[in-house]
Amino acid sequence: MALLLWVGLSLLLAVQSGAVRNCHPSCHCEVESFGLFDSFSLTRVDCRGMGPSVSMPITIPLDTAHLDLSSNDMGPLSDAMLAGPGYTTLISLDLSSNKITKVSPSALSKLRYLESLDLSYNNLESLSPSCFSGLPLAEVDLSHNSFQEFDMAVFSAKVNSEPVSVDLSHNKLVSVSATLHGRALHIQSVNLSVNQLVSVPNMAGLPLRYLNLDANPILKIKKGAFGQLKDLVYLSVSGLGELHEIEPHSFSDLQNLQVLDLSNNSKLKNLSPAVFCGLDSLQELNLSGSGVTYLPTNMLSHLPSIKSITLGQSIHCWRMQKQGQFHRQMGQVQHNEELHCNVDGIVL
Structure with missing residues (x-):
């Protein structure tokens, strides 16, 4: 019975294959x-x-x-x-x-x-x-x-x-x-990952939503490097072995950016608050594996939409509300927000 079934299936497949002309x-x-x-x-x-x-x-x-x-x-x-x-x-x-x-x-x-x-x-x-x-x-x-x-x-x-x-x-x-x-x-x-680009290419005016510049020998990201890329939602600048500086206002034209990946940039040691100017829509910032181990104080004022930040090897920070306090004059509970991290003692 099993042999007959196998022969039947084989013939069926052969007929179907042969039915495709040319x-x-x-x-x-x-x-x-x-x-x-x-x-x-x-x-x-x-x-x-x-x-x-x-x-x-x-x-x-x-x-x-x-x-x-x-x-x-x-x-x-x-x-x-x-x-x-x-x-x-x-x-x-x-x-x-x-x-x-x-x-x-x-x-x-x-x-x-x-x-x-x-x-x-x-x-x-x-x-x-x-x-x-x-x-x-x-x-x-x-x-x-x-x-x-x-x-x-x-x-x-x-x-x-x-x-x-x-x-x-x-x-x-x-x-x-x-x-x-x-x-x-x-x-x-x-x-554009894994190429020989030493600077951010000028692609002003393109309606880009995704841009990947990973693993390029870029030394520095200069002010206005991403000019006129207002539609960009995702930007990955990861694994740049020679990157040591990001100038203030480098991302200022990216008002719709939601995800910024700056991970595995080991020579990047610190970032000034002005680096994050203009990133009003940013929700995720990845700095894991980079040389950046701390961020400027009061990060929420620079990144009003941020939901999560990753630092170092295993530091994860996420946006949370402080316990509400009753305001006597306003007659309502006020909620303040801050970034809490999974490592004790770090609050951004």
């Missing part, structure tokens, strides 16, 4: 159905690791939405390599780990529905200004490449105004710019 023999194609009575379907195609002997473009089903072409040693990406039936319906495309050194200006031009693009773990040093022209991109992974300079203006040719998240971590970046020339760049998230 699936390349080296690929695995799977149809995903959605909606009432499975009225809507998308095809996911996995062609990882086919090897350099397979010529591009390969044959894929006409309704392919997700295509994984990673680890195929493709080399330079030419106009013809992503052309043909099935490619025009792609929503996501994985081209990681392909030894890509160059992307032709028109190589992606036919992918009019592409929202997610993974070009990580390649050998890219530059991109054509028009390589993303007409694409409705929402996520672009360019991490683990060889970029030394990068201009965010490459995303100005996007076909829609939907925000895009960009990962440029683990490159060799020494310069990042945003050449606007009156154009709008709808970029909401940028990861």
